[in-house]
Amino acid sequence: MIAELQCVVLDCPEPLGLAEFYAGLLGGEVNRPDRRWSVDEDWATLHTPNGQVLCFQRAAGYLPPSWPDPELPQQFHLDLAVPDLDRGQEQVLALGARLLEQGPPERDWRVFADPAGHPFCLVQG
Numbered sequence: 784m785i786a787e788l789q790c791v792v793l794d795c796p797e798p799l800g801l802a803e804f805y806a807g808l809l810g811g812e813v814n815r816p817d818r819r820w821s822v823d824e825d826w827a828t829l830h831t832p833n834g835q836v837l838c839f840q841r842a843a844g845y846l847p848p849s850w851p852d853p854e855l856p857q858q859f860h861l862d863l864a865v866p867d868l869d870r871g872q873e874q875v876l877a878l879g880a881r882l883l884e885q886g887p888p889e890r891d892w893r894v895f896a897d898p899a900g901h902p903f904c905l906v907q908g
Contacts, residue, residue: 789819789836790828790835790836790837790838791835791836791837791838791859792837792838792839792840793837793838793839793840793899793901794840794841794842794845795839795840795841795842795845795899795901796841796842796845796899797841797898797899798824798825798826798827798839798840798841799813799814799824799827799839800898801827801839801897801898801899802814802827802828802829802837802839804878804879804880804897804898805829805837805839805897806829807878808863808874808875808878808880809829809831809832809837809863810831810832811829811830811831811832812829812830813827813828813829814827814828815828815830817830817836820838824841825840825841826838826839826840826841827839845899847896847899847900847901848896848900848901848902849900850883850894850896850902851884857901857902859901860901860902860903860904861901861903861904862892862903862904862906863903863904863905863906864905864906864907864908865905865906865907865908866907866908867907868891868892868893868905868907871905872885872893872895872905875895875905876895879897879898880895880896880897880898880903881895881896882894882895883895883896883902891906891907892904892905892906892907893905
């Protein structure tokens with residue numbers, strides 16, 4: 784092993800707002816003091832309950848992915864397990880997510896976009 788994953792960083796237009804969106808989705812603490820970085824209007828963090836850290840970085844001229852159009856590809860996405868897809872969908876939409884693809888009723892995952900346009904999937908788990 785050469786390295787250990789410290790965090791996942793998402794470019795976005797509003798770091799604090801996106802950190803709060805993901806806190807509503809995953810739980811955790813926004814902008815918890817951490818010696819590894821400082822937070823400001825261009826950088827926000829989310830320490831999740833299981834110890835993973837998501838960071839949000841302001842990107843000037845940010846253009847959201849246009850899933851599934853390869854002209855502006857998704858670049859990455861998060862798969863997030865939920866016990867009930869219908870309930871999970873209701874909750875993420877209430878937080879400000881947008882449904883991108885529901886698929887057929889028997890499919891066990893759905894694709895959403897966060898408020899900055901990053902795709903993520905809710906997966907029956």
